[in-house]
Amino acid sequence: MSTQITPAAGGRTPRAAAEQEEAEVRRGHEAERSDRTRAEARLGWYLAGPAFVVMLAVTAYPILQATYDSLFRFKLTAQDEREFIGLGNYSMILTDPVFWSSMLVTVFITVVTVLVELVLGFALALVMHRAVRQLRGLLRTAILVPYGIITVVSAFAWFYAFDISSGFVNSWFDWVPGIDENLNWFAETGPSLFVIMASEIWKTTPFISLLLLAGLAQVPSDLEEAAEVDGATWWQRLKRVVIPNMKAAIMVAVLFRALDAFRIFDNVFIMTGGANNTQVLSLLAYDQSISRLEIGLGSAISVLLFVCVIAICFAAIKLFKVDLAGARGES
Amino acid sequence: MRRRRAAAGALGLTAAVVLAGCGGQDGPPTLTWYTNPDAGGQAVIAQRCTEEADGAYRIEVSNLPREASEQRQQLARRLAAEDSSIDLMSLDPPFIPEFANAGFLAEIPADMAERVSEDVVAGALAGATWEDELVTVPFWANTQLLWYRESVVEEAGLDLDEPVTWDQLIEVVEEQDLVLGVQGTKAESMTVWINALVASAGGTIVENPEAPTDEITLGLDSEAGQEAARIMGEIGGGGLGGPGLPTADENANLSVFQGDRASFMVNWPFVWTATVDAVDAGTLDAEVLEDIGWAMYPQVVEGEESRPPYGGINIGVGAFSEHTDLALEAAECIATPENQAEYFATNGNPPASTAAYDDPQVQDAFPMADLIRESLEQAEPRPQTPFYNEVSTGLQETWYPASAVDPGSTPASSAEFITAVLRGERLL
Structure with a gap:
C-alpha cells in the first residue's frame, strides 16, 4: 500500500531511487491484488461453500457408505447376521456372467445412443442456429419438448405405443417389412433394445443439441466468411472450420451424454424390467439392493458402476483431451 | 428492552407452534393402515372400524404401490428402519414368512388367533401362518x-x-x-x-x-x-x-x-x-x-x-407400532366376515372366511362364489x-x-x- 520513499533513498542516484520507487509501487499493487484475490476467494467460498457441503453430504457420504457396505454380506431383513467378507462381493460379481452381460448391454446402449444422438443433435443444432430469427424461439421450444418430459412418463408412452395389445405402432407401420399385428416388440432382445434406445434418443437428443448449439455460437463468423470468400463449399466449411472450432463443445456433449447413458435405468425398468437380455448395470444394482434387499451386493455393484463412470470421465479427459474450461470459453 | 420483547415474542410463537402440534394429538390415537390399491373398499372398512371403535382409535389409510413386489419393497425397507408409523398393513401372503422371520410383525395373542382363524378356508390359513403360528389376520383370499x-x-x-x-x-x-x-x-x-x-x-x-x-x-x-x-x-x-x-x-x-x-x-x-x-x-x-x-x-x-x-391379502400388525394393542383390535375389526362379504360384493375380492360366502349379496354378485370357495380349499400357497x-x-x-x-x-x-x-x- 505504502508508496512512500524511504529516507535512505535520498542518498542514492535519482535513477536508482526511481527504480526502487517503481518496485515499491509494484509490490504495493501486488499486495493489493493478493488482498483482492483473497477476498474474492473468500467470497467464492461463501457462495460455493454451502453447495460444497451439501455435495459432500449427499454425494461423498453415500459413496463412502456404499463402499463400506460393499465389504459386508448384509441383508436388510437379517441385520444381525451382517458379516465382513472383504472383497468377496466383488469377486463374486466379477465372475458372474449376469454382470458381464449387463455390462455388455449397457456399453452397447451407451455407444449406439450417443453416436445417433450426436449426429441428430448436430443436425438439430444447425437448424436452430441457422433458423430465421422469427422462428428461432418456436423451433427451440419444439425441439426441447422431449427433454422436458419426465423419463418415466416418456418410457410409459413409448411402451404403450409399441405394446402388442394397446399399441398403435404395429398397425401404423404394418407396411414396413417385418412389422405386423403379431409383432411383440418386448418379446425378444433386438426389438426390445430398439424401442429402449429409440425412446432414449428421442428424449435426450435435445440436450446434446443444446450443448452443440452453444458450441456453434462460439465459432467466429469471420472465419466462416473468410472460408466462403475463398470458395469453400458448405461441407468443406463445416468440416474444416466449424467442427474443429467447436471440438471442445462436442467432446463435452459426448462426455455428459455418455455418463448419462451409461447409467440408463428408467426405460429398461418400465419397458422390459430386464427381460430378454436387456438387463443393464443400474437395474442389476437395483435388483440386488432394492428387490433382494442385499445391501452388500447391491452396494458393490453400485461401486463398480461408479468406477466405470469415473473411468469414462478419465478416458475422455485424458485420452481425448476434453477441456471442460474450453467449453466455457475460458481458454 | 426491544430485544427482550422480541425474545418473548419468539418464545410465545414457539409455544403456540408446540401447542398447535399437540392439538393434532388430541383425541384418539391414529393408526395408519398401509393398503394395496383397490376400488376404495379398504378405506370404507377403515371408516367403519373407526366408527365402531367409538373413540378408542382412528384408522387412516395410506396407499402402497400397485405391484405386490413393490409393496413388499416399500414395507420391508421401512420396517427394517423400525418405522413406527406402520400400524397395520395389507400383506400379500408370499411375503409373510420373510416379514415374520425378520421380526417385522407384532405377535398375535393366542385367543385372538383362535377367533380370527375360525371358519377360514384352508389355503388362507396356511398363507397366514409361519412356523406353526398365525402371524397375520386372514382378510381376503384369492x-x-x-x-x-x-x-x-x-x-x-x-x-x-x-x-x-x-x-x-x-x-x-x-x-x-x-x-x-x-x-x-x-x-x-x-x-x-x-x-x-x-x-x-x-x-x-x-x-x-x-x-x-x-x-x-x-x-x-x-x-x-x-x-x-x-x-x-x-x-x-x-x-x-x-x-x-x-x-x-x-x-x-x-x-x-x-x-x-x-x-x-x-x-x-x-x-x-x-x-x-x-x-x-x-x-x-x-x-x-x-x-x-x-x-x-x-x-x-x-x-x-x-x-x-392362492393369493389375497392378510392384515399384519407392525412390530414397531406405538399402539400394537389397538392395531390388533383394529385388525380383528377389519377382517370380520361381514366386512369380508361386503368387500367381495363391492370390490370383487373373495373372502377368506367361509361364512362370508353364504352372504346373499355375495351370491348375487358372484354366481361362481361356491366354486371359488371350493377352489380355495384346494389351493396351494x-x-x-x-x-x-x-x-x-x-x-x-x-x-x-x-x-x-x-x-x-x-x-x-x-x-x-x-x-x-x-x-x-x-x-x-
Missing part, C-alpha cells in the same frame, strides 16, 4: 379359476362339469387355432402359474421352506417339475398363448379373452367384475358375457385334483420361505420365455441356479 368361452367348449364337445386337464385344453386350442390365456410375462404372475403346475403335478418347488438359506433344497428337478415344464413348453413353443404371451399378465389375458380368438383362460375372479363393468359401460358386447363359463383350475395329471393358485423373493425371481429368470422351457433341462438348471443364488454364489 384363487384362480378356469374361465372358458361356452361356444368353444361346445364346438370341441368338452364336458366342463367334469375336471379337465391342461392337455385337453391344449388340444382344443390347437385344433381351433385359438389363444390360451396364461401368464407368460416375466413377473410374479408367472411364478403363480409355475407353482400351480408343479403343485398340481404332485410336487413342491421348495421342499423345506423353513430351512436357513444355505440348506434349502428345491423339488423342481423331479417328475412333477418336468411335467410342469412340458405343459409350459408346449403352450409357449406351440404359440398357443398367442404372440402376446411373453408379455402377458392377467390384464393382457383378459383383453385377449374378451376378443375374437378367445378360448380358455386361468385367472383371478376380478375378470368377472371387470367384464360385467365393461358390458355395463357399453364398451363390451353383452354376448361376450353370456358366452363366459367357469370351472375348477385344470389338472396336470388326469384324475388327480388340481392345486389352484406359493413357497412359504423367507427367501421367497429369490425363489420367485430365480424361477422367472430360468423359466422365461415359456417358448424356451424344456422339460429335460429347465427344471434342473432352474433348481441349480436358485440354489446358487440362495447360497450367495450368483447374482439375480
Whole structure:
C-alpha cells in the first residue's frame, strides 16, 4: 500500500531511487491484488461453500457408505447376521456372467445412443442456429419438448405405443417389412433394445443439441466468411472450420451424454424390467439392493458402476483431451 | 428492552407452534393402515372400524404401490428402519414368512388367533401362518379359476362339469387355432402359474421352506417339475398363448379373452367384475358375457385334483407400532366376515372366511362364489420361505420365455441356479 520513499533513498542516484520507487509501487499493487484475490476467494467460498457441503453430504457420504457396505454380506431383513467378507462381493460379481452381460448391454446402449444422438443433435443444432430469427424461439421450444418430459412418463408412452395389445405402432407401420399385428416388440432382445434406445434418443437428443448449439455460437463468423470468400463449399466449411472450432463443445456433449447413458435405468425398468437380455448395470444394482434387499451386493455393484463412470470421465479427459474450461470459453 | 420483547415474542410463537402440534394429538390415537390399491373398499372398512371403535382409535389409510413386489419393497425397507408409523398393513401372503422371520410383525395373542382363524378356508390359513403360528389376520383370499368361452367348449364337445386337464385344453386350442390365456410375462404372475403346475403335478418347488438359506433344497428337478415344464413348453413353443404371451399378465389375458380368438383362460375372479363393468359401460358386447363359463383350475395329471393358485391379502400388525394393542383390535375389526362379504360384493375380492360366502349379496354378485370357495380349499400357497423373493425371481429368470422351457433341462438348471443364488454364489 505504502508508496512512500524511504529516507535512505535520498542518498542514492535519482535513477536508482526511481527504480526502487517503481518496485515499491509494484509490490504495493501486488499486495493489493493478493488482498483482492483473497477476498474474492473468500467470497467464492461463501457462495460455493454451502453447495460444497451439501455435495459432500449427499454425494461423498453415500459413496463412502456404499463402499463400506460393499465389504459386508448384509441383508436388510437379517441385520444381525451382517458379516465382513472383504472383497468377496466383488469377486463374486466379477465372475458372474449376469454382470458381464449387463455390462455388455449397457456399453452397447451407451455407444449406439450417443453416436445417433450426436449426429441428430448436430443436425438439430444447425437448424436452430441457422433458423430465421422469427422462428428461432418456436423451433427451440419444439425441439426441447422431449427433454422436458419426465423419463418415466416418456418410457410409459413409448411402451404403450409399441405394446402388442394397446399399441398403435404395429398397425401404423404394418407396411414396413417385418412389422405386423403379431409383432411383440418386448418379446425378444433386438426389438426390445430398439424401442429402449429409440425412446432414449428421442428424449435426450435435445440436450446434446443444446450443448452443440452453444458450441456453434462460439465459432467466429469471420472465419466462416473468410472460408466462403475463398470458395469453400458448405461441407468443406463445416468440416474444416466449424467442427474443429467447436471440438471442445462436442467432446463435452459426448462426455455428459455418455455418463448419462451409461447409467440408463428408467426405460429398461418400465419397458422390459430386464427381460430378454436387456438387463443393464443400474437395474442389476437395483435388483440386488432394492428387490433382494442385499445391501452388500447391491452396494458393490453400485461401486463398480461408479468406477466405470469415473473411468469414462478419465478416458475422455485424458485420452481425448476434453477441456471442460474450453467449453466455457475460458481458454 | 426491544430485544427482550422480541425474545418473548419468539418464545410465545414457539409455544403456540408446540401447542398447535399437540392439538393434532388430541383425541384418539391414529393408526395408519398401509393398503394395496383397490376400488376404495379398504378405506370404507377403515371408516367403519373407526366408527365402531367409538373413540378408542382412528384408522387412516395410506396407499402402497400397485405391484405386490413393490409393496413388499416399500414395507420391508421401512420396517427394517423400525418405522413406527406402520400400524397395520395389507400383506400379500408370499411375503409373510420373510416379514415374520425378520421380526417385522407384532405377535398375535393366542385367543385372538383362535377367533380370527375360525371358519377360514384352508389355503388362507396356511398363507397366514409361519412356523406353526398365525402371524397375520386372514382378510381376503384369492384363487384362480378356469374361465372358458361356452361356444368353444361346445364346438370341441368338452364336458366342463367334469375336471379337465391342461392337455385337453391344449388340444382344443390347437385344433381351433385359438389363444390360451396364461401368464407368460416375466413377473410374479408367472411364478403363480409355475407353482400351480408343479403343485398340481404332485410336487413342491421348495421342499423345506423353513430351512436357513444355505440348506434349502428345491423339488423342481423331479417328475412333477418336468411335467410342469412340458405343459409350459408346449403352450409357449406351440404359440398357443398367442404372440402376446411373453408379455402377458392377467390384464393382457383378459383383453385377449374378451376378443375374437378367445378360448380358455386361468385367472383371478376380478375378470368377472371387470367384464360385467365393461358390458355395463357399453364398451363390451353383452354376448361376450353370456358366452363366459367357469370351472375348477385344470389338472396336470388326469384324475388327480388340481392345486389352484392362492393369493389375497392378510392384515399384519407392525412390530414397531406405538399402539400394537389397538392395531390388533383394529385388525380383528377389519377382517370380520361381514366386512369380508361386503368387500367381495363391492370390490370383487373373495373372502377368506367361509361364512362370508353364504352372504346373499355375495351370491348375487358372484354366481361362481361356491366354486371359488371350493377352489380355495384346494389351493396351494406359493413357497412359504423367507427367501421367497429369490425363489420367485430365480424361477422367472430360468423359466422365461415359456417358448424356451424344456422339460429335460429347465427344471434342473432352474433348481441349480436358485440354489446358487440362495447360497450367495450368483447374482439375480
